[in-house]
Amino acid sequence: MTQGHLSGQVSVVGAATAGIGWDTRNSVSEIMAEAANKALDDAGLRLAEVDGVFAVTPYYWMPSATLADQLGIQPKVTDSTNIGGASVVAHVGHAVRAIASGQCEVAVIAYASTQRSDGGKLVTGADVLPYERPYGALFPISGYAMVMQRHMHDFGTTREQLAKVTVAASRWAALNPEALKPEPLTVADVLASPLVSDPLRKLDICLVTNGAGAIVLTSTERAKKLRKPAVSVLGTGESHSHCYVTNMRSFTATAGVESGKAAYEMAGLGPEDMDFAQIYDAFTIMVLLGLEDLGFCKKGEGGGMIDAGIGPGSRLPVNTTGGGLRYCHPGMFGIFLLVEAVRQLRKECGKRQVETARCGLVHGFGGVLAGNATVILGVDT
Amino acid sequence: MAHTDCGHLEQILVSENIPPRPLPDTRNAGEKFWIAAAEGVLLVPKCTACSRTFWHPRPRCPHCGSTSVDWIKATGNGTVHTFTVVRQSGDPYFKTKLPYAVAMIELDEGVRIMSNIVDTPLEVLRIGMRVEVLFEAAPGGIAIPLFRAQSRGA
Numbered sequence: 255m256t257q258g259h260l261s262g263q264v265s266v267v268g269a270a271t272a273g274i275g276w277d278t279r280n281s282v283s284e285i286m287a288e289a290a291n292k293a294l295d296d297a298g299l300r301l302a303e304v305d306g307v308f309a310v311t312p313y314y315w316m317p318s319a320t321l322a323d324q325l326g327i328q329p330k331v332t333d334s335t336n337i338g339g340a341s342v343v344a345h346v347g348h349a350v351r352a353i354a355s356g357q358c359e360v361a362v363i364a365y366a367s368t369q370r371s372d373g374g375k376l377v378t379g380a381d382v383l384p385y386e387r388p389y390g391a392l393f394p395i396s397g398y399a400m401v402m403q404r405h406m407h408d409f410g411t412t413r414e415q416l417a418k419v420t421v422a423a424s425r426w427a428a429l430n431p432e433a434l435k436p437e438p439l440t441v442a443d444v445l446a447s448p449l450v451s452d453p454l455r456k457l458d459i460c461l462v463t464n465g466a467g468a469i470v471l472t473s474t475e476r477a478k479k480l481r482k483p484a485v486s487v488l489g490t491g492e493s494h495s496h497c498y499v500t501n502m503r504s505f506t507a508t509a510g511v512e513s514g515k516a517a518y519e520m521a522g523l524g525p526e527d528m529d530f531a532q533i534y535d536a537f538t539i540m541v542l543l544g545l546e547d548l549g550f551c552k553k554g555e556g557g558g559m560i561d562a563g564i565g566p567g568s569r570l571p572v573n574t575t576g577g578g579l580r581y582c583h584p585g586m587f588g589i590f591l592l593v594e595a596v597r598q599l600r601k602e603c604g605k606r607q608v609e610t611a612r613c614g615l616v617h618g619f620g621g622v623l624a625g626n627a628t629v630i631l632g633v634d635t
Numbered sequence: 636m637a638h639t640d641c642g643h644l645e646q647i648l649v650s651e652n653i654p655p656r657p658l659p660d661t662r663n664a665g666e667k668f669w670i671a672a673a674e675g676v677l678l679v680p681k682c683t684a685c686s687r688t689f690w691h692p693r694p695r696c697p698h699c700g701s702t703s704v705d706w707i708k709a710t711g712n713g714t715v716h717t718f719t720v721v722r723q724s725g726d727p728y729f730k731t732k733l734p735y736a737v738a739m740i741e742l743d744e745g746v747r748i749m750s751n752i753v754d755t756p757l758e759v760l761r762i763g764m765r766v767e768v769l770f771e772a773a774p775g776g777i778a779i780p781l782f783r784a785q786s787r788g789a
């Protein structure tokens with residue numbers, strides 16, 4: 255069934271981050287609740303009005319219950335769906351349906367992690383398939399390395415093209431006062447960084463930081479009475495092709511093809527209508543795959559599109575914060591993609607503002623390209 | 636090196652000086668796969684209802700849902716679909732093996748499995764190269780299938 259009747263019914267009315275940094279004296283639940291409270295302040299809504307809580311983090315058994323408990327509220331609906339970094343992007347689709355069907359009126363979606371302060375490594379609850387355990391593949395790094403290797407083999411994608419993803423991210427980060435790594439980088443810098451899992455190098459990999467983010471959603475009808483411009487959810491889509499690297503159907507294409515198609519169909523829009531894209535970039539290859547699979551270029555032409563430019567001033571601005579590569583990366587970056595899309599559409603982005611921003615795409619990948627969720631957001635102009 | 640009766644298949648005996656290789660949980664549909672490996676045999680699950688092979692081992696065929704799942708003896712030959720050379724590891728065993736190759740191997744029986752490529756210079760690794768199985772003995776009466784570049788004439 256087409257989902258078009260849901261397009262534009264629900265809007266994002268608040269967005270905030272909290273605790274982004276290298277060090278913290280606060281717990282995960284504290285910074286997650288702080289982000290939620292700041293997003294409610296941004297919306298001009300009261301905590302007591304929140305009756306839907308959507309949350310994910312590897313730290314808690316029942317993340318949405320932990321957040322509701324920390325906030326001291328009793329929601330009617332919660333959702334802790336965990337599909338890795340795509341989780342909160344998928345939560346948007348779930349919240350749209352909960353609000354549109356009357357299950358709840360005001361929904362908070364949040365994520366937090368203090369992985370930098372907890373050992374400086376990615377914190378996940380990831381299990382290992384018995385048929386992979388004896389072989390020492392780094393999770394998720396070696397999976398992405400093998401995707402990179404196959405894409406380079408099949409399509410002639412070059413190391414330089416992939417390095418340019420990090421370079422573009424560094425140029426965006428230089429314009430973002432919240433970015434933790436605003437220093438300029440060159441292709442040579444990326445290619446001189448140590449190999450971790452060939453052909454993937456250290457500067458192909460995201461940062462490991464602390465941080466939290468949250469957004470608030472309600473009906474567009476109500477959103478129009480609130481103080482900030484309503485950012486409407488025009489389209490949402492999901493597709494989940496596997497969990498383990500062993501069972502990937504392809505090492506060069508993702509289920510973003512299907513999640514993107516669903517989101518475009520619901521919105522009645524296409525890639526040519528997007529003024530920017532926020533594509534989860536835990537590894538450089540993810541941006542290239544996102545550009546191809548979400549229809550911004552043809553399969554195999556992602557390298558050429560990156561050569562043409564995805565940084566400031568490019569035809570399609572991509573990852574305008576500096577992304578997980580240079581802004582921050584507390585483990586699941588999806589919430590930061592959404593917060594930035596909202597800020598861009600409200601024209602709150604200062605030096606990195608995409609002037610033409612009326613409509614934008616957010617794509618979350620989870621695990622090794624396993625979970626895929628796409629959201630299309632737009633503002634009335 | 637203890638040769639098995641399986642021609643080109645070999646067993647590598649584990650040295651006692653290094654920490655053990657991480658081992659699979661065998662309390663599942665794949666138990667027979669690991670036990671057969673100790674006999675120098677590479678098994679692949681095949682559905683007798685729809686006649687298709689699949690990976691990984693499951694009690695039901697993921698193509699058609701049948702519980703009529705059997706095993707076939709694989710040739711042990713395959714092609715590298717993709718690979719990576721791991722340069723860093725926090726694992727006590729794999730730290731001693733750096734750098735080492737992890738690969739996805741397309742078996743001639745039509746399934747793609749993860750393994751290590753050993754006994755092969757890292758610089759000759761290529762997508763599309765032909766590889767053959769060998770087995771590394773492990774505690775508990777099982778062995779771990781590994782691969783190496785196919786010997787000439789294989």
Ligand SMILES: [Zn+2]
Nearest residue numbers: 682685696699
């Ligand atoms: Zn079957």
